[in-house]
Amino acid sequence: xxxxxxxxxxxxxxxxxxxxxxxxxxxxxxxxxxxxxxxxxxxxxxxxxxxxxxxxxxxxxxxxxxxxxxxxxxxxxxxxxxxxxxxxxxxxxxxxxxxxxxxxxxxxxxxxxx
Amino acid sequence: xxxxxxxxxxxxxxxxxxxxxxxxxxxxxxxxxxxxxxxxxxxxxxxxxxxxxxxxxxxxxxxxxxxxxxxxxxxxxxxxxxxxxxxxxxxxxxxxxxxxxxxxxxxxxxx
Numbered sequence: 001x002x003x004x005x006x007x008x009x010x011x012x013x014x015x016x017x018x019x020x021x022x023x024x025x026x027x028x029x030x031x032x033x034x035x036x037x038x039x040x041x042x043x044x045x046x047x048x049x050x051x052x053x054x055x056x057x058x059x060x061x062x063x064x065x066x067x068x069x070x071x072x073x074x075x076x077x078x079x080x081x082x083x084x085x086x087x088x089x090x091x092x093x094x095x096x097x098x099x100x101x102x103x104x105x106x107x108x109x110x111x112x113x114x
Numbered sequence: 115x116x117x118x119x120x121x122x123x124x125x126x127x128x129x130x131x132x133x134x135x136x137x138x139x140x141x142x143x144x145x146x147x148x149x150x151x152x153x154x155x156x157x158x159x160x161x162x163x164x165x166x167x168x169x170x171x172x173x174x175x176x177x178x179x180x181x182x183x184x185x186x187x188x189x190x191x192x193x194x195x196x197x198x199x200x201x202x203x204x205x206x207x208x209x210x211x212x213x214x215x216x217x218x219x220x221x222x223x224x225x
Contacts, residue, residue, distance in 0.1 A: 004157075031211060033211065033213075035213075040217065041199065041217065041218055042215065042217055043158070043201065043203075043213075043215040044215070045212050045213060045214075048210075048211050048212070055210060055211070056210065056211065056212055058212075090157050090158070094211060097210050097211045100145050100146045100163070100165065100205065101211065102146075102148065102160055102163055103148075103160075103211070103213055104160060105150075105157035105158045105159070105160075106157050107156055107157045108155075108156065108157050
């Protein structure tokens with residue numbers, strides 16, 4: 001029944017580790033996104049994929065690498081985690097990559113780097 | 115540079131006390147303005163999309179309006195379950211899905 005789902009919901013790890021967050025949508029949408037919400041609750045886009053093609057790649061450290069095995073899934077892999085990576089990461093999807101399409105968000109993954 | 119500013123940062127209301135939230139924006143060619151509600155520990159939940167000045171949308175106790183420079187989210191006779199952070203976001207011409215969010219307004223409605 002869930003439209004956009006993410007796993008895990010919580011992720012606690014040590015500095016220097018590599019971790020992945022998975023996202024799946026069952027809405028039949030063509031476009032998926034990753035957003036980061038920092039401690040001040042400000043949401044900022046990181047990446048966007050349309051039909052498995054990267055279309056938005058904001059100024060994000062190259063330790064972050066998105067991967068889309070198919071248009072229903074978009075995973076986020078983070079290498080060499082740093083303290084500043086601690087945040088809540090949200091996945092979202094929209095029907096197309098148009099300028100008017102509503103984006104629907106997942107429940108978020110709270111990443112804590114110790 | 116595109117900018118989205120929400121005010122106030124926080125709002126405390128008594129149950130039944132109507133109020134309005136403001137979202138002012140500066141973008142080069144607005145394609146859509148979105149309102150979301152976010153509860154603690156959850157993802158943003160879509161409320162409304164407004165596309166052109168003069169447009170209004172309503173849902174239960176919420177009503178969103180849009181002008182060429184700002185949008186208002188009016189909360190009429192709020193209930194405690196309306197407590198949440200309300201986020202405004204815009205899509206600009208040529209953005210191709212790059213939603214730009216404001217910092218949000220945290221609303222607390224007390225019985």
